[in-house]
Amino acid sequence: MEIPLYEKIYLNLLKQIETGQLQPRDQVPTEKELADQYQVSRITSKKALDKLVQIGAIERIRGKGSYVSNTLPDFGTLVQKNDDEQNHRQSQPVNGLIGVIIPEFFTDCFGRTMLRNIEKRCSDLNFNLLVKLTYGSQEEEEEAINTLIQHQVKGIIIYPVNGQHYTASLLRLVLEGFPLVLIDRYLKGIPACAVYTDNKTAAQNLTEFLFTQGHKHIAFVSPPEESTSSIEERIQGFMTAYSQKGIGVNPNYLITDMFSTLPTFSQSDEFVKDQTKLRKFIEENSDITAFIAGEYEIACVLAQVLKSLGKSIPNDYAVACFDHSRTLHNDLTFTHIQQDEELIGIKAVELLLKQIHGEIVPIQNMIDFQLVEGNTVSSIKEM
Structure with missing residues (x-):
């Protein structure tokens, strides 16, 4: 059986990483560059990059591109594992x-x-x-x-x-x-x-933790809730924490129109728009001392905006979020909810x-x- 085109691209890039032609932190070719080089569709080149991400060989940095991971997988173990899995499946009836x-x-x-x-x-x-x-x-x-x-x-x-x-x-x-x-x-x-x-309890606990640190004016930043239960419950948990504290929630502190993390939108365009929204919000709301981001990627966007305004985390603003990258690209380790x-x-x-x-x-x-x-x-x- 002929090897699929995306698999050829994947194996070629993996070989370059394994042999050191591509070093950790090196940028790998874009989907378009790979599509042009191998004369394939961008769907095919994306599939190859997706597979490299899946095994941990490369990392995607939003708005910047794909880079060779700092911590690479064990290539010997990876090959052996693939061989063992293939042999095991060939010897067993498939359910x-x-x-x-x-x-x-x-x-x-x-x-x-x-x-x-x-x-x-x-x-x-x-x-x-x-x-x-x-x-x-x-x-x-x-x-x-x-x-x-x-x-x-x-x-x-x-x-x-x-x-x-x-x-x-x-x-x-x-x-x-x-x-x-x-x-x-x-x-x-x-x-x-x-x-x-349990998103509601998680958001409530995260908000209550900020309360214990003396923060009362907290903004919640997320993509649109739009019948998405996980986002809806995180907002509910945020508001429940305020309610139980006996503090009213300023509705203006709910920023639920971030789009740059959604796959259906042009990330480069929406990234700039989200930055603009956040910058304006920060400049117009001096009472805010902390943010809860509904997603890790939004916390990263927020961190870039604060940096551009000359603000420090955590000295000027506290930032907490849901989830976290296991590979740090800067010195920030967000206080976060880690899902199991x-x-x-x-x-x-x-x-x-x-x-x-x-x-x-x-x-x-x-x-x-x-x-x-x-x-x-x-x-x-x-x-």
């Missing part, structure tokens, strides 16, 4: 296909560990995994679901697309009782099995297999989290 639908290949700040554990658990149980990407598009989600059904998958694990409406194909799966597990979020009013972090990606992945597979075997499973399955203190929050008394 069938499991479909996974995600917006795009996950980063190390959230999703990669979860996907790795989904794959590992399926492999241990001798199920093959078929992954489809939606790039945040509901049209692509529809197509992905239909494609997986055509491939006769036994069940589907899906990270639903953000949006005010659910896709018809997704609703059809639920109504037909097809084995299905949602990850990271649930569908309001729809009885679909979901595995996700490993358990989310394993739990999703277990619940899916129970449905495949005809068992009834709980609809809502919340996973605990950990609040990790970094170096981006200091007591307001010290500020």
Whole structure:
């Protein structure tokens, strides 16, 4: 069987990294450059880069490009693992296909560990995994679901697309009782099995932690909630903390129109727009002493804006967020909520297999989290 084009690009780049032609922190060619070099589509070149990200060989830095990771995978172990997995699968009967639908290949700040554990658990149980990407598009989600059904998958694990409406194909799966597990979020009013972090309690705890450090004027920054349960619950947790403290929440301190982290938008254009919004907000709200970012990437955008204004973290502003990159690109380690990606992945597979075997499973399955203190929050008394 001829090797796919994206696999050739992936192997060539991996060889360059392994032999030292590309060193840690070196920038790797862009999707367009690779597409031109190999005379392929940008979808093909992106798939090659996505696979390098997935194994930890390269890291994507929003707004800057892709770079060779500081900490590289063990290439010998990687090759041996691939060989061992292939030999094991060839010697065992395959139980069938499991479909996974995600917006795009996950980063190390959230999703990669979860996907790795989904794959590992399926492999241990001798199920093959078929992954489809939606790039945040509901049209692509529809197509992905239909494609997986055509491939006769036994069940589907899906990270639903953000949006005010659910896709018809997704609703059809639920109504037909097809084995299905949602990850990271649930569908309001729809009885679909979901595995996700206790986002409301997590945001409440994060806000309360800032209170203990003397911060009372805190802004919450996130993408639009738009029926996205994870964002909605984080906002609810933020407001609940204020309510229990007996302090009113200034509605102007809820900034929920950040778009640069969403895959459906032109990131370079939205990155500039988000920076402009945040800069204006900071300049117009001198009472603010702390921020909670609904996502790690938004915390990074915020940090760049504060730096451009000559402000220091944590001396001038405290910043906390959800999730965190395992590879630091600067000296900031955000105080953050660390989601249990490993358990989310394993739990999703277990619940899916129970449905495949005809068992009834709980609809809502919340996973605990950990609040990790970094170096981006200091007591307001010290500020």
